[in-house]
Amino acid sequence: MNTLRAVIALLFFPGGLFILFAGMAYEWVDRKLIARFQNRIGPRWFQPLADSIKLLAKEEVIPTDVNAILFVVLPVIALAGALASALYVPIIGLEPSYSFSGDLIVTLYLLSLLTLCTGLAGANTLDRFSLVGATRALTQMFSYEAPVLLALLGPAIVAESWKISVISEYAKSHWLIITQPIGFLVAVIGLMGKLEMPPFDAPEAETEIVAGALTEYSGRGLALFHLGKSVELMVGLTLVTAFYLGGVANPLLFFAKTLMLLVVVAGVQSLLTRLRIEQTVGLWWRYGALLALAQFLVMIAYEGVA
Amino acid sequence: MQSQQGNKFTIPIGPQHPALKEPEHFEFNVDGELVTGASVRLGYVHRGIEKGTENRSFVQSMYLLERVCGICSHVHATAFCLGVERLAEIEAPPRAQAIRVLVAELERIHSHMLWLGVGAHEAGFDTLFMYSWRDRETVLNLLEDITGNRINYSTNVLGGVKCDIDREQAAAIRQGLDFLEERTTHYLDVVTSDMMFLRRTRGVGVMTYDESQRLGAVGPTARASGVARDLRVDAAYAAYDKYPVNLVTETAGDLEARFVVRIKELFESFRVIRAVLDDLPEGDLTTRMPRRVKEGDTISRVEAPRGELFYYIKSNGTDTAERVKVRTPTLPNMASVLTLAVGHQLADMPMILVGIDPCFSCNDRMVSVKGTLDSQCWTWEQLRQYGIEYYR
């Protein structure tokens, strides 16, 4: 029975197919919202699915002078990392399928895998746009990773656990957005940086470096990277909601909360201008990291007093 | 101008690149994210227009020249018409001249709003891009209503204009302008107060007054550096002496100043169009134009949305021009871009390039198609055959 449960969890629900479709749904909502903010119609509901099917069905061109194995495997790892991370988070407010003490750290690293793979994929090809994109993607990763980690540490400390389920249980009774507003902000903005959404889309700034690290990817590889990104969007939103917006609860309410968060994220995306890479790094280290650290210290001091 | 030797890493931008919707090849040598050298290769859309005028009549040449540029087509036709009319010693009636000014200013609005969107898009601010292009539709619809075409209006004929403005159209234009004026005020606010956007424009790509003079920049690019250079003021053509334009200049010389100059010029355009509508002279639309034009040469200059447009027309006494030389405003401004590029961030390159409002097809006017096995030069018949085969 246990094996069957594992197979279902991995392939159908909440991992595997479900998370793929849910990720695409979130991507659609994101695109639709941005379109509406820009007074456009936006895509129809099946557009992300249609895009993925089309890309998957297309020929994948492997450039000469690249490591072909790496070229093919990297997108798979990226998607696998994103999918695996979904097993440890309370998707649509349900209990995570797997849970152990310290799963928060594992999840965070699984989520970073996508950026890492993107960077490697860019560095693997000889294309100049890819190289510049890879450099930028990795630079950006190093700038937001530390503040985000600090921001997510906050809930972990007050809940006194590294286990996602414990933290979200704690968050049910404590709306951490009120007690740790800076942490919430840093986490949301960090999520946007992770997903390379505007204004942090310098690594894939199309007017400068075409598609950044993924310029040489076409067909299947590109589809897998895109799917990975959609899944991460969903996982990231779930994580932030579970930690800061009242934890796991009624699935419908939980879903509504993630959607509200998505509206905010889409609004920020459509209203802000892209930052240059050095501006992004400056922003994170000068404000993001310091603020997160300040809040962290205040929290430790508070815990010490209490 | 040419690329510096000992380059480290060359980033090609174009001929196919999402930043430039027109084929042009730039090479930027970069050191990390810093640009250390820049060079350009034009000609990807060279259509042989200058040569083409040598075996076409003046009437046919006008339409060919109008297609030098898709955005500022009217100014090309106007420059050519004014030049040929001067050679033929006729003058278009006042009403025709006023309508030329009217369409030229509507075209300037269309061009500047297009540029505003492109500039915002290059900076990664797609919302401004979408809104400015949405509002640009207003002016395109007006142009369609007046001239019959959305672009390449073909308003001019030698000796006058084809289309008239009736009362209904005038009312529609006024209504459209009111809407645009309100929106333009808003956009001026956006480009001067949006913090994130200013981070990408303020102090970027600065061209000082002296540099601008030395490099011979023209149009809004020069005016953003404080150079008072505008042919509508300096050498009023068509009916600009009757409907004077106020010069708009800024002194900062950076990208923000270029945005501000262009948006402020929009207000001037609104004012001029209203002045034309208020005081549109009555009379004929055309005068009779002789088919043969007297021998001689003339220089015709008009202020295109991008700057000074220069036409040299030489006639040999037949109905065909001996030589037509076109110098579009992008060419002198291109020199300024390549000089400015050095020392800037790679991320700023598209912005600086777009800052001059480049129009590459304007630069390339001379017929070649890429893609045959042995030659890039195709004859017209081959080209036609290729097109037929391709779509069969």
Added chain:
Amino acid sequence: MKLTTMWKDALGSLIKPAATQRYPFVRREAPEHLRGQLHWDPSACTGCGLCSKDCPADALEVIVLDKKAKRFVMHYHVDRCTFCAQCVASCRQGCLDMESDEWELAALDPRTFDIYYGNEADIASILDGSTEEEAEPAAAG
């Protein structure tokens, strides 16, 4: 300096209908002066050929069958036409007109772009005469 200046537009758009036009599902009415397909009224034509002479795109051919009997056929290549209306301006008899309602001219078959105006019998005689010429490139492709 504000963090963002366009938030009003963005939020306002959420409740406004989209500016996108849903062509071809919803069609906007064409403006009165739109230049669409060229029409030729043979009654006043004198066969002077000014229209085809001035056409910058070689889109017009006036075929004179019999000048005295006013038997003219106009061969109009829609695919070459640039809709500049110079022919309309050049024609002194006012035979030419660009219709504003016929503007959706795209077609899959290139033959739809060859339009003949004139007396049907005349057109038939011209088509018979030129069949040999036109058959050749078709056979080659």
Added chain:
Amino acid sequence: MSAETALQTASELLEQWAKEATTPEPFRLDVVIEPDDLLAAVKALRDASWGYLSTITGVDLGVEAGEFELLYHFSNGAALATLRVRTPRDNPSVPSVCGIIPTATLYEREIIEMFGISVEGTPNTDRLFLPDDWPDGVYPLRKDYIYDDPTAQA
């Protein structure tokens, strides 16, 4: 400075090299000079900061005339000064003005490609407009160039 005074200044500046000076149109001054005097004349205009170089026009006067004419157009507000330089068809050559006006390089490269006039001392002679495999020695804006078949010419 009004256009009249500007033209007055220009004609005084260029007087010593002028073989012939005409005013074909209002606000225009055409000065015919020798190719050897070109640099000095351009420098004189430049030093007096008289306008800017609008463009360089090349004109093929025809095979019979046996000459090319280059027109250096300087603009200063409404005033236009044109330096006319003639060079023989069999060995066309003019000095480069890039030393004085660096931005002239794009115009000079166009002249080189389109007319095959050698511009002595221009910093860059790479192809600017024509395709990479355009045959050498074929110059499209010359009058004896046949439009239909560019590859057949030599």
